[in-house]
Amino acid sequence: MQRRITAPREALAELREDFSLCGKCKLCQGVMAQQCDDPRFWRNCPSGSRFRYEAYYAPGKMEIARCLDLVEIEPDEMMQHSVYTCMLCGSCDDRCYPVKQLHPLWVIQLLREQAIADEWAPLDYFAGMIENMEKTDNPYGVTADKRVAWAKGMDIKDALKEKVEWLLFVGDDYSSFKQLTGRIQAVAKVLSAAGVDFGTLGKEEVSSGSALLLIGDRDFFETFANANLDLFEKAGATKIVTADCHAYSVINEEYTKAAELEVVSFPEMAAALIKDGKLKPSAPVKMKAAYHDPCRLGRRSGIFDEPREVLGAIPGLELVEFERARKNALCCGGGGSVFFWEPEFARWVTNERLFEAEHVGAEAIITACPICVRMFEDAIAEKKSDMKVYDLAEILEKAL
């Protein structure tokens, strides 16, 4: 079979204008201050805020790219750490591009792809994840039999056996972690309640490949993208819905370069179903909650309003905003595949976000990403905090 290539392959050198023109103005190190009242929350780059050296902020990484391009320096451990503790949250890109028209996020992503190509990526730290992908098609080492356990007794259609209108792509996290079982079940229950004709790929679904692309391993990522694309074709599926926003972003940005697909995130679909009167949230869900914008869904994909529309339709729910909300949102700590290497740093970022949720008086955090749910829940358990975490789908299911 001829190999399909997903997004056009770019080389770091193609972004020479970007990393050469970075003026080290440091605009990208903080939030849009006009939209954030409290200076306590003005910093927004997780790796820079934690490690403090310039190399950990976007302009430092732009300088690393420039020096590597001019062969002024050799990669070393500090460089590895700077490049691979970036959460790829995109906050720097969102600040820089409107003013300077530069793309620090793409420079950092391509720095990682260059690191893999030139063999200076710290792959030892990701060896467990890579081995899991080789052996189980899943970054966490969960086998296909176990990945479908959540669907037991749920009467979900097998899209490879019968034609369905929508293919529900489950994704790595929902299928791998017991703490997310009820959450992905809620997604399926909500779709069923609205009469959506959907099915899954069952045991055949493999990882979206997102974790590999995040570390810069585009070749291995494409193996998984191609395997899923073959399954989509076999199922005759052209309409994909997913609640996994990492899967959403790679399918939307990468897979669609190789196949004609309509890709919809769960919050978008849920908001549309409510608007069309196919879902009527009527049972009160009494809580004061802050909605956390996942980086991949919000900044990366521009989906800010739909989750809020869903939550706004739920009676009894008092929605408060984080100081850093929408484009200003802080990463949950789960971005960039960093937690595979630096779990303590990832936890530090999650704790910072938890502090912010408490600061705005929220009793609960609602989000729309399975990685965010895990990161928050694990940090809360460690802190023995009273904060609660909900997936958007489970809150909506409660209200139906």
Ligand code: SF4
């Ligand atoms: S990346 Fe952009 S915003 Fe950041 S220092 Fe460079 S030019 Fe300024």
Ligand code: SF4
């Ligand atoms: S993507 Fe996020 S973590 Fe990485 S340099 Fe930019 S702001 Fe910092």
